[in-house]
Amino acid sequence: MNRTSTHRITICTSCRHKGDTCQPGYELIKRLDAAIKAAGDTISEDFEIAGTACMAGCDRPCTVAYYASRKASYLFGDIDADQDIEALVDFAKQYAVLHDGWCSSVDRPGKLRKTTLARIPATIIALEDRQEPIS
Template sequence: MDKAKEQTHRITVCTDCRHTGAPCRPGFDLLKRLQAAIAQAGTVLSEDFSLQGSVCMAGCERPCTVAFQATAKATYLFGDIKGEADISALVSFAQLYRDRPDGLTRKGERQRALGGKTLARIPAAIVAVERLPALLQ
């Protein structure tokens, strides 16, 4: 099976600034550091996650922004990520996120370095669609 097909989780880093219309150097640096840290964390983690850069993720007031996504799991968007200082917290979050069937985590379970940096937690769309008939009754 193709490695890209096996990866069920995605980490996306904002690497393009809509304000300047140019690449975001801190975002690219963060992406490279995070790729190296995920690879160093072990084969299982690096096989489960794809990492990529993205156009503006509208977290401009709190750069750098990083999103964690997976099918049928909540999506997380973090901001104010400070390069090397937050890398280990992001790797720890990746492990926690991967191990949760719904992706949901509580504030107290996340690394302290991510405290106050959660910009959004978006419930999985599939959960909302599955529950819709029950909610309409």
């Protein structure tokens, strides 16, 4: 099946365990990528998984964002690469089929019910045709 990735998961790579130099985001990216690939067709959409330098969730590492065009976006904190992979994969399955991305906290799997830092409503950016140049 040849699908284009319209869903994304971004993981903070600069988060550190408190009082430690460990950066768990890199390990989380590797484990989540493998788990998403292993889930195969049980996830109805492809997910692009990437890291980013900072997501301003430093007090609650690891920080993970789910987003897609015209869907609500989610930011989760306190994610553990050893314990939370199943919940992250289950949320990917759920998020893929939500038309607008909207779900309540009680519908989110496992620990994600209580570690949501933000749910951001979907935005649609419209470009205006301008007759005169912008100065």
